[in-house]
Amino acid sequence: MSVNVLKISNLHATIADKSIINGLDLVVPSGEVHAIMGPNGAGKSTLAYVLGGRPGYDVTGGSVDFDGQDLFAMEPHERAAAGLFLGFQYPVEIPGVSYLQFLRESLNAQRRSRGEADLSGAEFIRLAKAKAALLGMDAEMLKRPVNVGFSGGEKKRAEMVQMGIMDPKLAILDETDSGLDIDALKAVGAGINSIMRAPDKSVLLITHYQRLLDYVKPDRVHVLSAGKIVRSGGPELAHELEREGYAEVAA
């Protein structure tokens, strides 16, 4: 497979008129896992939100092709339906709405926009239980309001369960490993591998640390600094970064 699911060309983006992404180029082929590493303030989370279409993040130049379509021509919910999944660094709490209801309505909204039939309640619960089991999460938790009362690790596991349910073409995971203990980190790593390691799926893994990359072996590692990719390499680059720090490697 040599199809590029994501092709970012000369991307520029601002938040409140402050320039954060400054001419970023990146290509992610189908079937590959790419990691983006970089120091605080490099623009990692901004990149994730720009690709996810979060209000307040303005694209001022460049283009992004997602699976043959102009990503920026799509609303956030249309990007989801087209197969883009954004894993949040800080998953949002929604009191009064159960996870089951939230995910079932979301998934069915995606399916309808692709011209597919809704999943029935029973079909959806079967799917949700299977994905929860895969991530080592008690399916009973899905009856609770979205993320309310969840620990940091439980929220991140729940993000991965959502990814399993949505079954995206491309997952952009924004510091999914932050705030996780070793067991949760292993579970999340195994979840990414089992859900997203396939010839027609890709992952853009945004992370500070090399730890998660021990479990999810990336095909490519990119270093982001001051809003640009300053170096790219194989998995060994992550180890080099861990050893020598960003300042050395990015210089």
Place this chain on the structure above:
Amino acid sequence: MNALPSRKDEAFRYSDIAALGEIWGALATPESMQIAAQQKVQQIWLPSDKEIDVRRVEMTLEAGASAHIFVLATASRYGRIEVDVTLHDGADFQFDAAIIGVGDATLEIVTTVRHVEPNATSRQTVRSVLGDTATGSYLGKVAVSRDAQHSDSVQSVKAMLLDRGATANAKPELEIFADDVKCAHGATVGELDADQLYYAAARGLDPAGAKALLLEGFIGGLWDSVDGDDQGIAALARHALKAVTA
């Protein structure tokens, strides 16, 4: 029949007097509910299909009686729910109400809860969702008599405004003559949370669907404690929310 009230009457301060005038002559005397000592009552007040929908109730709860009232107000032009409750020793009054207004509807809930003897409890929860130029008001008075020690009363009022022209009024009012009582009240007016809306969008919900889901969460908890058949109040509320977010 009494004269038509004006907006100078405190209890009609936010009313649609013109609409009220159209039905004033035909308005029946308030419905009377007497709940005998130790009896338990649950009632679900659904909206009628009339564009002007006024319900007035006077309720007395004898010692140890309890009443739980669930209310949905969605009249398309003018809706008014007026309740006057008298609580005797140890009586318990629970009131869960939703106001959902679109267009230029004026919807109001006006309650007077009188704790006339000791140990009575009352809890009122009102949630409003208002779109377009709709107005939703809650005027709630809790009056505690000199002898009504150990009264415990709570009023919680929250409103969600979906459009610039929508209005919410919340006026909890306390009149307390006893010295050993608990009376809590809180009122908030807000908009839908931008982070929640984006999170829902990122999972594939279109803007209208995301709004409807978040609002259902805001309103939905009201019906959690319905005992037995909810007579369709949850479904009617959901339907009304769809109309607000459409």
